[in-house]
Amino acid sequence: MRVIVCGAGQVGSTIARHLATEGIDVTVVDLSPEQARRADESYDVRGMVGHASHPEVLERAGARDADMLIAVTRSDEVNMVACQVAYSLFNVRRRIARVRHHGYLEPIWQGLYASDQLPIDVIISPEVEVANGIVRRLKTPGAFDTVALADGRIHLLGVHCNTGGCSLVGRRMKELSTSGGSGIVVGVIVRNGHAFVPRAEDRVQQGDDVYVITETDRVDRVMAFLGHEEQVARRIVIVGGGNVGLNLATRIARHAPDVSLKLVEHSRERAEYISRELRDAAVVIQGDALDKEVLLEANVQSAETIIAVTALHRLNCSLILDRCLI
Numbered sequence: 001m002r003v004i005v006c007g008a009g010q011v012g013s014t015i016a017r018h019l020a021t022e023g024i025d026v027t028v029v030d031l032s033p034e035q036a037r038r039a040d041e042s043y044d045v046r047g048m049v050g051h052a053s054h055p056e057v058l059e060r061a062g063a064r065d066a067d068m069l070i071a072v073t074r075s076d077e078v079n080m081v082a083c084q085v086a087y088s089l090f091n092v093r094r095r096i097a098r099v100r101h102h103g104y105l106e107p108i109w110q111g112l113y114a115s116d117q118l119p120i121d122v123i124i125s126p127e128v129e130v131a132n133g134i135v136r137r138l139k140t141p142g143a144f145d146t147v148a149l150a151d152g153r154i155h156l157l158g159v160h161c162n163t164g165g166c167s168l169v170g171r172r173m174k175e176l177s178t179s180g181g182s183g184i185v186v187g188v189i190v191r192n193g194h195a196f197v198p199r200a201e202d203r204v205q206q207g208d209d210v211y212v213i214t215e216t217d218r219v220d221r222v223m224a225f226l227g228h229e230e231q232v233a234r235r236i237v238i239v240g241g242g243n244v245g246l247n248l249a250t251r252i253a254r255h256a257p258d259v260s261l262k263l264v265e266h267s268r269e270r271a272e273y274i275s276r277e278l279r280d281a282a283v284v285i286q287g288d289a290l291d292k293e294v295l296l297e298a299n300v301q302s303a304e305t306i307i308a309v310t311a312l313h314r315l316n317c318s319l320i321l322d323r324c325l326i
Contacts, residue, residue, distance in 0.1 A: 001025065002066045004092075005045075006052035006082050007073035008035035011098065011126065013043070015070055020044040027061045030073075053081035055089055063090035072098040072124075080118055087119040096122040100243050102250060131247035134307060135255070138236070140219060142228025144209070148216070155216050156187070157223070161208045165227030168210060174200040184222055185213040233304035234259055238282075239289045240310035241265030241274045248309065249274070253281030262298045264289045266310075 001024050005016045008030035016039060019026045026045040029052045030036045040047030050057030052073050063069070069086040071079035079097040086092035097120045099105060104112075105128060113120040136146045145158030161169055168176075168186070176184055189198050190209040204210060214222045223229065236252065238245050241263055249263050261282040265271040271286035278284065287294035289310070300306055308317075 001068070002062060003027075003068045003070060004029065004058065004061045004063060004066050004086075006030075006069065006071040006079065007098075008032070008039045008047065009072070009074065012070075012072045013039055015072065016045045017043045027066075029057060029061050051078075053078045053085055055085050058082070058085055058090065063092055066090070066092050068092065068094040068096070070096045074100075076101050076104055080120065083120045084118055087115075095120050096124060099123050099125050100127055102128070102243070102247050127243035128247050130244050130309070131251055134248055134309075135251050138233060138252070138256075138305065140223065141230040141232060142223045142226070145211075149213075153216055154213055155219050156211060156213050157219070158209060158211050159223070159226045159228060161204055161206060161210055161226065166204070166206070167225050167227065168204040169206050169208075170203055172201055172203050173198050183214055183218050184225070187211045187213055231304075235299075235303045235305075236261050237298050237300050237303045237306045238263045239306065239308045241267070241270050241284070242309065242311060244309040246274055246277065248307065249278055249282050253278060257281070262303075264294060264298050 003019055003024055003026050005012050005019075005026060005028045008016075008028050012028060012030070016026050016028050020043050028036065028039040028045050028047045029050050030039070030047070031049065031051060033049050036047040036049045038047070039045055048061060050060065052058070052071060063086055066086070069083060069092045071082040073079055076099050079099065083095040083097050086095055105123070105125060112118050113123060137143070140146045140157065143157045143159050147156045149156055173186060176186070186198055186204070188195050188211040189202070189204060191205065191207075212222065212226070236259055238249055238261070245263060245265070249261060252259055252261055262285060263274060263278070263282050264285045264287060265274060266286070266288055268286050271284050275284040285294065285298050287297070289295065
């Protein structure tokens, strides 16, 4: 199998490395000679310099014989055009594109990616996935992980059983249906870093992490049974107005319009853009989030949840610490 990866940034390099470890023939294309050289020298892949959407570049990368093209450059438009060129000129069978701008990802525009339009088989957006993961956590605050399955009809919940109120603790799996746990399937128990699928005689111990499956309309009752009745946050502050922050704010505003939402962004230009995008759905504050006055203006001391999604990990950690001290 032959794969062309367009873009040698963090996402592209990670994809190329994983594919190469599986014995796949990978060529990585990037505009930066340094990035292309690093990919060529660091992994068992071929790195080459060029503009990912140019036909002659894709031809040199082996598009005529490629089975798949994965376009993950920093430009949505380059990724889209690369997929179009791969399809129209080289008949590459499978095309995947990274799309970051939330405007391209709105459900009403999904027809854009049909085979007779922009022929992209799979759209990936790490920023949207991060935002979606945070939204899921906000909806079920007592769970450390939650995933909707079967078109939203059932949910997989990851829950810490570290409180005395968790009714699973001490019970054998076969006793659940007769002890208030009907409608719950315990799929995995994680104990001391080791995960296992429980059998009928196994018991949950305090301190375990458990993954349970239940019907969506029973989630609140299941969380209460597991000792988690945390209230959903109604006052939220988002720090960082990048793609993650904007996607997150958009989703919160759409699905929870009664939430009081504030967003802090350092760049004036970006803050003005976000304000136009969100309209009246959120209060956008322009300023340095490390400035205590800015945090006080955002009223973080009264917020139930603060979400730091700036591009700087140290800043995000510092903001959480500052929140605790205010």
